[in-house]
Amino acid sequence: MNGVGHIDHIERIGGSGESGSIDGIDGVGDARRALGGFLRARRGRVAPEHVGIAGSRRRRVRGLRREELAQLAGISVDYYVRLEQGRATQPSPEVLDALAKALGLDAAERRHLATLADARRGTAPSARVSPSLRRILDAMVGVPAFATNHRLDVVAWNGLGAELIGGLADAGRRDPNNARYLFLDPASRLVHPEWEARAAEAVGQLRVAAGRYPDDVELAALVTELSARSAEFRRIWATGEVMMCGAGRKRLRHPVAGLLDLDYETLHVPAAPGETGLVVHVFSAEEGSGEAAALDRLAATLTDAPDLP
Template sequence: MDDQPNALGNFLRARRDLITPERVGIAVSGTRRVPGLRREEVAMLAGVSAEYYLRLEQGRDRRPSTQILESIANALLLDEEARDYLAALATDRPRRRRSHSAVKETVPSGISKLLRTLGQPAFVEGRYMDVLAANSLALALSPRLTAGANRLRDLFLDPAEQALFSDWEGATRQFIAGFRQSVGAGINDPRFIELVGELSLASPRFRALWARQDVKKLQGGRMRFDHPQVGSLDLNHEKLAIPGTGNMMLVILHPDPQSQDAEKLSLLASASLESPHPGSWAPDHAKRENGS
């Protein structure tokens, strides 16, 4: 888990485990004891000494130069987002752990009003993928999209939510990579530690994906649902940053115009009751732990 001090070393180890020697032009002979690259192979490809690279992975050197980071990123075949994440880990300053709970996330009143007027499923998502507010059509799409729920927890632990996604395995990969990118180097927050710890213990799938250290910003795309009422439903998926809120995102799901998916969504809309108060929510861990 990344709540340990050596986040940079954890990331480097995980990423080199994913790169086979063949991908970087290293000939293989005999039996290898590691799934990916050896430390000395990464060091060779990056043009640094094996001893120095070992110090990086062990956390004995946490301030490599930009040039060294670029060389290591090239050796590990990192894309742009993973490079940015690596740089953030290497430049982040140690922080005092906060003894109090996470800062309350409050949805702006204008966004709450906007949710009521949107004719598409829409909800507000917090930094840790908590659902902070949702309109009635979002609830018609999934009852788990309710204020107070957590999208990661439902995706990995709720069988009904898992069944909703046609490509559940692909969705889990995207969610984990997007979650890591959203959190960045801020891994000392008690809320983050609690959520990752809970899911790591409860879900082997989460544990395996989290160990990969994939990083990817969740942007627009397509999502396919297997809805219990209308069947297969293909929707466009948009995540829009809400200015002035830190990491809150307005998530909107919408069909292509004049498509069968639009007709199916209209059926869901006609059957749903408009929620008068989508409202906002701040994490109440005591309530969840008590089962209420």
């Protein structure tokens, strides 16, 4: 992003008008409902005139009707209805490809559709922070960095990274889960001036994880908790968008370093057998810039204060 709310290198998927009620959050804990919800959301975003269907002022359906999409995909209306209702599972690759073409899905959206239709999804394996990853983070003295798992728990960091995102190293200053911190801690809005963009990213990433691991009890509990405690989380979740962040710019505020526009990269750590991979978030500033000088001052502050974690 450019520091004024624009997000770079983010793949956006879907969009649902469902409310995401606490007792049955669309896409969490029920693989059949997740697939149907995504199809329904995408169907609602296709303008009939864009696929050669004449519009009408009397249309009461947003986007395509079920029978229209079924016809475009070359499948029976009954079968498509059963897909949306969760009564038909494991559609063939040919059916998925036909639906993807009819809905105009891009490559990222196709991947998500295939993930939702994969019967092998299940409970996420554990994630482990290796000693080598900890050494790498510690060696990045002048570069803020931290690692997260698929639930957005920050599981490892270096001193500068922990301080930059709200004092993570001090358990009393902020929650170690990024989503819980964003939606339940008012201090997050001071650290993240572009709070709405950061909140949307967090929700979008949780949706990705929910699509991959519908039986992950801890993930479902986190989403349920946030839905119960935050109206803003419910609002963003109901949009149905899915995001996978890669690189760009983010704006952060620190009481010592001030307001910073930093470049960021997300680096994927390969998973060991039986484990999930981690994502390392690395921030940097152009050499000679005011941001680079501010990061140097912040790093010096941490070095000169041995009582800080």
